[in-house]
Amino acid sequence: MKYETVIGLEVHSELNTDTKCFCGCKNHFGGEPNTHCCPVCTGMPGALPMLNKKAVEYAIKMGLAVGCSINEYSAFERKNYFYPDLPKAYQISQMEHPLCMGGGVEIEVNGKKKFIRLNHIHLEEDAGKLIHTNNGTMIDYNRGGVPLIEMVSEPDMSSADEAIAFLQKIRSIVLYLGISEAKMQEGNLRCDVNVSIRKEGEPLGTRTEMKNMNSFRAVARAIRSESQRQAEELDAGHKIVQETRRWDDNAGKSYSMRTKENADDYRYFPDPDIIPIEVEKEYVEHIATTLPKLATERAKEYVEKMGLSYNDAELLTQDRKIADYFENVIKTFNQPKYVCNWILGEVFKKLNSLDNEDAEIDISPENMAKLLQLYHSETIGQATARQLLDEIWGTDKNPEIIVKEKGLAQNNDTAGLEEVLKKIIADNPKAVQELKAGNQKTMQFFVGQAMRATSGKCNPKLVNEIVNKLIK
């Protein structure tokens, strides 16, 4: 390749603390507009911020999970700019003294491992939300003042795949820590991408910043599109302009929002309303003891204690909710490998078909365990199992009851099935001959015939066994 792409990410994650970052309002997604706000988060004259200690704790948690050093002295600054969703006309953020410095995560793309460094993690407040209606633009301040952590990477990634792997890793950790819902489509996980290109070995090129991607797919597309655009510019003898660009996912391309010359001067300065934080060593050590097991650790356990393959274990633990789900299913149906295969196969297929990166498994672990029990004991066949998965998804009905009510249990009556098969064998001498000749595909024919004769309730495995026995 002619150019190398250099990518740095700024990942924002809304924290799921009970209350907002600087006031006592509930931190809830959604809700009637402007029902979770007060004089502080609507920027009333004279209102003052009070720092939410929980938000600080969560940010430090994240820092510890990705190997940051926690600054003993941390302070908040005002980022000044006018926008209607920002009621104070400044965002309380951190610049010179963020809570966490350094650290990083390991990613793996196509079997190649790579360490992506973080520059820092800081805490800040979210803005409100503009809602454009036919009657004009409305403002909902419910989200205003919700705590956010911003995780800023070094420009260590060189492909869209690596960027996605990084983003997924960050999301996984955030979910394991339980500090954010981390849903991209709901906007509580967001990321800005810095992209530049260069010929190998050359110094870093001019970068552009891309905003407004609300899915992993969009991030990947935006990166590919932008590195291609930059390559075309350079090839045409143009210079890359340092600018902020807005990604339009429908159009599949980005537009310039503002160039560096027109960039806002945020006039950062220490927020005089917020006392700087002295983070005590003991406090950090205490938080460290509360960190849960992260993906890598769990995967290791699954391999060592349950005998899962390393690859399966890694896939299963990427998302904490999936891993938790897996553990809950095997509580009542203790067949780890079997459950793992089912989740990575059928359940993932189902999730992928939903076209929503934030979708979750919509069946209780108890009913999933029952479904798998039915399948494992051969009470139902594969087709029925898949059909039941669809049926109880979202309804969470008891699969045992459905099987009974609809008579979906397969017939495991060997003697009866033998009678049926004897007749089929007698009627199809040609097929028998083919089977004897070693054409195993012919077995499908017998299974099909048997299914027809039993209204689909026979066990294919039994058919297999009996036919082989009878033609010997």
Place this chain on the structure above:
Amino acid sequence: MDYLNMNLWQVRDKLNSGEITSVELTKKCFQRIKDTNDLNALISTCEEFALASAKKIDEARANGAKLGALAGIPIVIKDNINLTGTKTTCASKFLANFVSPYTATCAQKLIDAGAVIIGKANMDEFAMGSSNETSAFGIVHNPVNPNYVPGGSSGGSATSVASNQCFGALGTDTGGSIREPSSFCGIVGLKPTYGRVSRYGVVAFASSLDQVGNLTRSVRDSAIMLGVIAGEDKHDMTSSAKEIPDYEQAITGSVKGLKIGIAKQFFNDKLNSEVRESLDKAIQTYVDNGAEIVNIDLPSLDTALAVYYIISSAEAASNLARFDGVKYGVQAKNFNDIVDLYFKSRTQGFGKEVKRRIMLGNYVLSSGYFDAFYRKAKRVQKVIQKEFEQAFKKCDLIVCPTTANPAFKIGEKSNDHLAMYLTDIFTVPINIAGLPAMSIPCGKNKDGLPIGMQLIAPQWKETTLFNAGDFLEQAIKEGLK
């Protein structure tokens, strides 16, 4: 008997003894407000609310309930302090119709102590000014001589107290805004230690310098009021949990052994001779009564005004950015887009002085200038703080003039901004250092205009101010008068 002429502590005793009810007293105050309407001290009054509060207190008193320190006493608050349901204008056109949706902690503390809030005082727009001439609601006249300014920015509060409309007022002091008007109007003005009184609900001018304080007719009154409004607030991170002493008890009637620091920097040749004479007399009174004079040095004092205008304007520019025409206040009628809405609303809503400070503030914060101005000012601030710290190792109290000259005539400095800014040269360093200070009357010039003396104490030592202040007040009453 002229109750309105009494000090707060005196009328407190009259209310306690049942000689007069709060309702009667409150009605008298409203009559006085009408009679002195020409002074333009108040922007709004809340008669209905006040009389209802007074009635409640009278009933509680009749029922023998335990009452707060200000029970039934009419008080005025500056119009940058939020009180639910009242207009809080900050004397700005921008907030001319803004009705507070909540109550500031200091106002709530007054109410909880039984105070009867009767009105909201005129001021310089957003507390930016030293003469009360920048108010969008008209200039305020000095009650001693209506041709003179009352000082600012708490000019309305000072005038209201000095003209006996109320028994005490709340003000805010960012660079002298309580002490300077108190000095000009001949009353007592206290700026407590930064962090002593909650700022929650007080419209911010310069957050790291703003402090709520009180204006009264006597030092004892000041001690009583501070006892009510001081204290930690869970809504203000910069408020202090430091214990609140009994301030009234701090008044002992003796200054024996008190070490008074005198810095030559406060007594330069620009000092008005009558002011110097008054100060000399006051200091001599202390010495005659057992106090000791110590010479101290504050070499960086002359940098304080520059530091002040950088830090206060920077913070003001950011604090006042929320007045954007989107949520409340002035919203321009015809605008093309959002930037145009901001531009027009702010152009229409703010007065000249406010605009000047916003521009100055944004300039010193802007990229490329931040280090040269804001950061350097913060460094110099530390130097000034250190110098005061060193000085207080040698003395208990620093005494100096509140202002170099008595009140000036209305219009005299309106067009000379630097001269106006220089008015605060002795008060500004105290805010820069975060110290408590009080202005008390110490004499009059030949035209009868009051002269103020500033007492400065180490952090949290308001007790020293009250004791020394009360001592001089009594001495003046007996002899100096």
